[in-house]
Amino acid sequence: MSMHKTLIAFAELRPEMLLIDVSFDLGDSAAGERAYAAGHLPGAHYLHLERDLSGAKTGSNGRHPLPDRAAFAERMRALGLSKHTQVVAYDAQGGMYAARLWWMLRWIGHEAAAVLDGGPRGTLSAELPQALPGDFAMGPSLVPTLSADELQARLGNVRLVDARAPERFRGEVEPLDRQAGHIPGASNRLFKLNLQADGTFKPVEVLRAEFEDLLAPFAPEQVVHQCGSGVTACHNLLAMEYAQLPGSALYAGSWSEWSSDPVRPVAKG
Numbered sequence: 001m002s003m004h005k006t007l008i009a010f011a012e013l014r015p016e017m018l019l020i021d022v023s024f025d026l027g028d029s030a031a032g033e034r035a036y037a038a039g040h041l042p043g044a045h046y047l048h049l050e051r052d053l054s055g056a057k058t059g060s061n062g063r064h065p066l067p068d069r070a071a072f073a074e075r076m077r078a079l080g081l082s083k084h085t086q087v088v089a090y091d092a093q094g095g096m097y098a099a100r101l102w103w104m105l106r107w108i109g110h111e112a113a114a115v116l117d118g119g120p121r122g123t124l125s126a127e128l129p130q131a132l133p134g135d136f137a138m139g140p141s142l143v144p145t146l147s148a149d150e151l152q153a154r155l156g157n158v159r160l161v162d163a164r165a166p167e168r169f170r171g172e173v174e175p176l177d178r179q180a181g182h183i184p185g186a187s188n189r190l191f192k193l194n195l196q197a198d199g200t201f202k203p204v205e206v207l208r209a210e211f212e213d214l215l216a217p218f219a220p221e222q223v224v225h226q227c228g229s230g231v232t233a234c235h236n237l238l239a240m241e242y243a244q245l246p247g248s249a250l251y252a253g254s255w256s257e258w259s260s261d262p263v264r265p266v267a268k269g
Contacts, residue, residue: 004114006242007201008088010121018080019044022101023091039124045079045131053100062257063229073108073138082134090116094195099234109139115238118200144249146224148258151251159218160186163227163236171268176228179259184267189214191235207243223248229256
């Protein structure tokens with residue numbers, strides 16, 4: 001069986017794959033679980049953005065800080081993750097949360113991870129699957145990350161891409177974080193621009209052309225992605241990986257961490 005490392009089509013799903021539903025709603029943190037209980041892809045498990053894909057908040061480390069790597073690896077192992085397991089993440093929100101899980105699996109050293117292109121469809125089930133623990137052993141991270149201090153030291157020498165909505169990027173509104181605005185020097189690419197009208201990702205050649213225009217003259221390895229809390233930035237990372245532009249880094253703390261420190265510079269407009 002071939003390994004899927006970015007996207008997978010619904011028709012390519014197989015019973016031996018580990019399906020994970022990560023549907024979520026920032027305005028109602030229980031909505032995803034309710035939707036999962038009502039009906040999910042047969043055999044799929046559920047992971048919660050705030051309980052499973054995030055760590056403890058301190059008030060200064062952002063709204064969705066990364067969890068402990070070893071603890072997350074153990075959580076995935078308990079769901080059945082082994083070295084060669086193909087994991088498929090999906091949500092009903094265009095992949096914005098599934099991409100976070102995809103990136104986190106690479107973060108713990110697991111390459112066989114993909115996002116279900118276009119989200120769930122077909123016959124759904126309310127039956128809860130039994131978890132059979134796997135034997136996954138955490139390896140070196142396959143993805144680069146930067147801290148706030150590291151990013152600040154490199155501003156001007158990287159192409160920083162902000163995945164938030166344009167009005168939030170410009171600082172016109174800020175419904176979630178302490179300050180409005182963006183990190184100085186950042187470019188804006190709303191993550192939804194990666195999708196077609198039917199909710200599937202744009203073709204490889206289209207994404208590649210769009211990102212090359214946005215990033216020039218920087219190479220993918222000189223690109224850092226961020227958003228509000230390190231979630232939708234992973235959607236842009238996934239799109240670049242799918243477009244064969246690998247190597248970009250994630251600033252996981254993103255705007256929610258950056259804006260919590262009054263000393264850090266802020267730009268608007």
